[in-house]
Amino acid sequence: QWGGPLAPVAKNVMVYRNGDSFFHGRKFVVNQRQFLTFEAFLNEVTSTIHASVAVRNIYTPRQGHRVTELEELQNGCPYVAAGFERFKRLEPRETGGRVLELRNSGKLALEGVFRNGDLLSPPFRLLLSKSTLQEWDAILDLLTERASLRSGAVRKLCQLDGVPVSSGEELVNGEYYVAVGVEKYKNLPYFELLVPKNSIPKWPPQGLNSQPWLSSPAIPEVDRAFHLWDGASNLA
Numbered sequence: 001q002w003g004g005p006l007a008p009v010a011k012n013v014m015v016y017r018n019g020d021s022f023f024h025g026r027k028f029v030v031n032q033r034q035f036l037t038f039e040a041f042l043n044e045v046t047s048t049i050h051a052s053v054a055v056r057n058i059y060t061p062r063q064g065h066r067v068t069e070l071e072e073l074q075n076g077c078p079y080v081a082a083g084f085e086r087f088k089r090l091e092p093r094e095t096g097g098r099v100l101e102l103r104n105s106g107k108l109a110l111e112g113v114f115r116n117g118d119l120l121s122p123p124f125r126l127l128l129s130k131s132t133l134q135e136w137d138a139i140l141d142l143l144t145e146r147a148s149l150r151s152g153a154v155r156k157l158c159q160l161d162g163v164p165v166s167s168g169e170e171l172v173n174g175e176y177y178v179a180v181g182v183e184k185y186k187n188l189p190y191f192e193l194l195v196p197k198n199s200i201p202k203w204p205p206q207g208l209n210s211q212p213w214l215s216s217p218a219i220p221e222v223d224r225a226f227h228l229w230d231g232a233s234n235l236a
Contacts, residue, residue: 133168150179
């Protein structure tokens with residue numbers, strides 16, 4: 001006998017600031033446990049993307065269809081967050097196209113790595129080469145050198161929600177992570193306390209000339225979002 005209905009599958013979406021071609025986007029995991037209402041999602045987007053005004057509208061990137069319900073969000077799609085100002089179309093070169101350039105270069109930059117349990121030290125940026133990305137132990141060695149954890153070597157790297165990453169293929173360009181030693185991951189407000197809300201990431205990272213970097217996951221759904229259903233669900 002079933003104990004009840006299964007919880008809806010979480011959706012991963014990328015959200016960009018309306019009219020800001022320099023903002024490389026933020027990834028959100030959307031499910032009913034995280035956001036009970038669409039209003040709660042709007043509030044979280046406002047805070048996370050450091051919007052200058054409260055986010056009141058979410059649009060599909062190309063056609064500008066307005067999304068009004070969490071159910072309308074499509075997994076793997078980009079969206080544009082805006083206040084009450086006019087929607088500005090997001091061009092493919094600002095999202096999926098940059099992902100392809102990044103994948104072709106074989107390089108990846110982590111926007112910030114926090115130290116587990118440390119709310120005093122600011123995060124450090126880390127640039128990973130193509131060869132390093134193929135060897136997880138080499139990545140951990142670099143993290144150990146840069147993090148200088150009190151507990152010693154970095155044994156694992158976690159997302160901000162505590163989910164561990166186990167290979168270079170799982171890393172997302174431009175995202176934040178937590179370096180963890182032998183101790184357990186400590187769930188603390190790293191991003192909220194150590195990243196100023198008015199800060200703007202310096203892109204491209206030093207040494208990469210003018211490569212157009214973007215923190216979008218290297219998944220085909222990003223390109224499909226523009227060419228198939230534009231991130232909308234049953235919208236006219």
